[in-house]
Amino acid sequence: MTSPLDPVVESVHARAYRIPTPAPEADGTLEWDSTTIVVVHIRAGGVTGLGWTYCDAACVPLITGTLAPVVCGRPVLDVPAAWSAMRRCIRNLGRPGLASCALSAVDIALWDAAARVAGLPVARLLGRVHAEVALYGSGGFTSQSVPQLQAQLDTWVHRQQIPRVKIKIGECWGGEPERDLTRIRISRAVVGTGVELYVDANGGYTIGQARRVARHLEAADVRWFEEPVSSDDLAGLAELRGATTVDIAAGEYGYDLSYFARMLGSVDCLQIDVTRCGGYTEWRRVAALAAAANRDVSAHCAPNLSAHVALATPNFRHLEWFADHDRIESAFFDGALDPAGGQVVPDPAVAGHGLTLKPDIDRFATA
Numbered sequence: 212m213t214s215p216l217d218p219v220v221e222s223v224h225a226r227a228y229r230i231p232t233p234a235p236e237a238d239g240t241l242e243w244d245s246t247t248i249v250v251v252h253i254r255a256g257g258v259t260g261l262g263w264t265y266c267d268a269a270c271v272p273l274i275t276g277t278l279a280p281v282v283c284g285r286p287v288l289d290v291p292a293a294w295s296a297m298r299r300c301i302r303n304l305g306r307p308g309l310a311s312c313a314l315s316a317v318d319i320a321l322w323d324a325a326a327r328v329a330g331l332p333v334a335r336l337l338g339r340v341h342a343e344v345a346l347y348g349s350g351g352f353t354s355q356s357v358p359q360l361q362a363q364l365d366t367w368v369h370r371q372q373i374p375r376v377k378i379k380i381g382e383c384w385g386g387e388p389e390r391d392l393t394r395i396r397i398s399r400a401v402v403g404t405g406v407e408l409y410v411d412a413n414g415g416y417t418i419g420q421a422r423r424v425a426r427h428l429e430a431a432d433v434r435w436f437e438e439p440v441s442s443d444d445l446a447g448l449a450e451l452r453g454a455t456t457v458d459i460a461a462g463e464y465g466y467d468l469s470y471f472a473r474m475l476g477s478v479d480c481l482q483i484d485v486t487r488c489g490g491y492t493e494w495r496r497v498a499a500l501a502a503a504a505n506r507d508v509s510a511h512c513a514p515n516l517s518a519h520v521a522l523a524t525p526n527f528r529h530l531e532w533f534a535d536h537d538r539i540e541s542a543f544f545d546g547a548l549d550p551a552g553g554q555v556v557p558d559p560a561v562a563g564h565g566l567t568l569k570p571d572i573d574r575f576a577t578a
């Protein structure tokens with residue numbers, strides 16, 4: 212039975228948008244010229260909840276055809292129950308990949324709707340532990356020219372006062388190691404000594420290459436070596452972790468709790484992507500798993516969504532302010548946060564996560 216105090220989910224809507232990048236972009240192991248975002252809206256009790264994932268438009272029929280029927284009619288405040296029902300219904304599709312991204316977007320929209328029904332920010336509904344969320348500037352694509360790299364780093368550090376930055380290395384699957392080292396030296400020169408400098412190889416190196424690069428990272432006081440080798444090579448990550456003082460990080464392709472449990476012993480900091488792992492519901496379980504192993508977690512991408520659950524995560528280190536997603540989220544959503552100063556504080560007076568889709572983005576819709 213529906214009561215005004217316990218509204219049920221009335222509808223689930225999904226739409227995909229494809230946004231071209233300003234120029235072709237690349238990291239160590241992938242090139243791209245556009246980004247696809249799948250946006251979910253949920254209606255319940257007179258409010259609209261919003262969620263999204265960065266994935267393929269194939270998520271849309273998965274959400275509207277498979278997940279929506281098991282979510283509609285459920286009390287919107289019982290998000291974990293809806294989450295469990297979604298997880299059960301995708302058993303034969305396989306949890307990782309598209310299915311988990313679709314589930315994540317719906318879960319986030321459900322938490323947003325529940326918080327709006329309760330008249331609370333998402334972070335208050337989850338229960339805050341931090342007053343603000345530390346972040347780092349992330350970009351430094353291998354496709355950039357040196358002046359472009361210098362300009363991006365200069366903007367983050369000197370204009371926006373962000374004290375942590377990350378660049379991509381491992382160019383061409385580790386085929387350009389000298390250029391990688393040159394770009395690290397240039398980056399340190401631009402940001403100066405007081406700023407934390409991180410690198411991400413996106414799994415581009417062999418273990419031997421990664422070991423040799425790590426020596427240069429130590430010399431340049433680089434604190435974070437992300438996916439030095441493939442994140443599927445847990446033994447390689449663990450070996451490297453034992454051979455360097457630089458923190459080893461991975462986890463962005465984690466789609467379920469068991470994946471993170473297997474990875475924990477191989478990394479210093481576990482990265483969680485809230486739009487892949489299973490939304491806020493699974494994020495909190497992954498963070499608890501990491502806490503039990505005395506590890507921090509860091510948010511991978513989707514900065515405006517991650518900020519809210521980060522406030523409620525005790526062992527949270529920092530949030531990746533990824534350049535592509537910053538550009539898209541600022542263009543698509545009213546209420547997007549400003550990374551200036553190196554930390555964000557979601558507005559405590561706004562219900563839900565405080566983000567709404569702008570009306571003028573139809574031209575980016577894929578269908």
Ligand SMILES: [Mg+2]
Binds near residue numbers: 437438
């Ligand atoms: Mg990465």
